[in-house]
Amino acid sequence: MSLIDVKNLSVQFKTDEGLITAVEDVSFSLAPGEVLGLVGESGSGKSVTAKSMMKLNPPNAIYAPECRIDLHLDSGPVDVMALKRPRDMEIVRGGAISMIFQEPMASFAPAITIGKQMVEQLLIHTDLNKKQAKDLSIEMLDRVGILEPATRFNQYAFELSGGMRQRAMIAMALSTKPKLLIADEPTTALDVTIQAQVLDLMKDLVAEFGMGIVFITHDLSVVAQTADRVAVMYLGRIMESGPVREVIRHPAHAYTRGLLNALPKLDDLDAPLTPIPGDIPSPLERPSGCVFHPRNPELKPGSRYETERPPLTEVSPGHFAAIFPEDVPGQP
Ligand SMILES: Nc1ncnc2c1ncn2[C@@H]1O[C@H](COP(=O)(O)OP(=O)(O)OP(=O)(O)O)[C@@H](O)[C@H]1O
Numbered sequence: 001m002s003l004i005d006v007k008n009l010s011v012q013f014k015t016d017e018g019l020i021t022a023v024e025d026v027s028f029s030l031a032p033g034e035v036l037g038l039v040g041e042s043g044s045g046k047s048v049t050a051k052s053m054m055k056l057n058p059p060n061a062i063y064a065p066e067c068r069i070d071l072h073l074d075s076g077p078v079d080v081m082a083l084k085r086p087r088d089m090e091i092v093r094g095g096a097i098s099m100i101f102q103e104p105m106a107s108f109a110p111a112i113t114i115g116k117q118m119v120e121q122l123l124i125h126t127d128l129n130k131k132q133a134k135d136l137s138i139e140m141l142d143r144v145g146i147l148e149p150a151t152r153f154n155q156y157a158f159e160l161s162g163g164m165r166q167r168a169m170i171a172m173a174l175s176t177k178p179k180l181l182i183a184d185e186p187t188t189a190l191d192v193t194i195q196a197q198v199l200d201l202m203k204d205l206v207a208e209f210g211m212g213i214v215f216i217t218h219d220l221s222v223v224a225q226t227a228d229r230v231a232v233m234y235l236g237r238i239m240e241s242g243p244v245r246e247v248i249r250h251p252a253h254a255y256t257r258g259l260l261n262a263l264p265k266l267d268d269l270d271a272p273l274t275p276i277p278g279d280i281p282s283p284l285e286r287p288s289g290c291v292f293h294p295r296n297p298e299l300k301p302g303s304r305y306e307t308e309r310p311p312l313t314e315v316s317p318g319h320f321a322a323i324f325p326e327d328v329p330g331q332p
Pocket residue numbers: 013014015020021022040041042043044045046047048049058060218283
């Protein structure tokens with residue numbers, strides 16, 4: 001039984017320059033206790049996809065009518081796209097689904113202590129009384145490795161170091177025991193040692209609470225350490241998805257190969273880094289066919305990828321790539 005099913009998600013934004021397609025026909029499911037990595041360069045639609053799961057996109061967002069997001073809660077299924085009233089949205093935001101961001105300052109109000117914010121959130125989303133909410137908040141701060149949690153509880157976000165703020169944000173996000181945690185580049189702003197600690201901590205907590213996580217990053221090596229499955233996005237479309245090791249060991253799409261070639265190799269520090277050629281096109285000039293075709297160094301001129309959109313083809317069990325069936329690696 002899945003926790004959330006995203007089906008045919010397409011999101012456009014109305015802007016002064018015209019309609020921008022941010023996400024196009026994206027589908028995926030997530031099971032409880034599973035970590036899905038959403039990876040791709042800037043502008044690939046990762047954040048818009050994540051925000052759609054909580055209907056958090058700004059009012060200029062237009063969702064395609066065929067798109068469905070079904071969240072399966074103990075109390076029954078919730079059709080996120082159909083939620084309209086703020087009260088109904090509250091079930092989803094900060095309750096069943098929590099989101100953590102790259103910049104933790106954005107999650108904390110500057111003039112309210114961390115503890116007060118944690119308690120308020122618990123009072124809204126749980127049946128705990130004030131004393132119980134305070135005790136749980138301090139316990140969660142302790143659980144994420146914050147020393148002297150009772151002191152930190154009474155401090156403001158600006159009094160904490162960057163790493164500590166990140167941990168406090170994770171403590172707050174997890175205290176309501178959400179079914180789904182959406183983590184948008186949660187470790188990008190941290191230095192590498194703290195990044196590793198935060199990733200380990202998230203993995204422990206997922207195992208303990210059995211929640212599902214959607215982990216957003218532009219860094220495939222972070223996904224390799226964190227996720228069970230990965231979906232690689234480019235210009236709003238899924239280019240490849242599947243079990244993380246399988247996708248990294250046997251990438252079937254040229255875009256995934258490009259991302260992997262651009263990573264530094266620790267076992268061969270002299271190897272040149274090979275960036276993906278060309279620039280990400282403006283969202284107003286969306287390429288025809290496969291959206292990656294203008295930057296794909298593996299294609300010959302006149303290739304059908306220039307005009308035809310390839311389907312998501314299963315290249316091995318549970319591993320899909322946006323390529324035509326005849327291009328599945330290993331085909332005669
Ligand atoms: N409110 C908005 N109005 C107009 N366009 C938007 C809006 N929000 C996002 N977009 C556009 O949608 C596209 C996808 O953006 P999104 O933030 O999801 O990318 P991303 O993959 O998360 O990138 P990054 O790694 O930089 O956060 C981009 O072209 C972006 O400019």
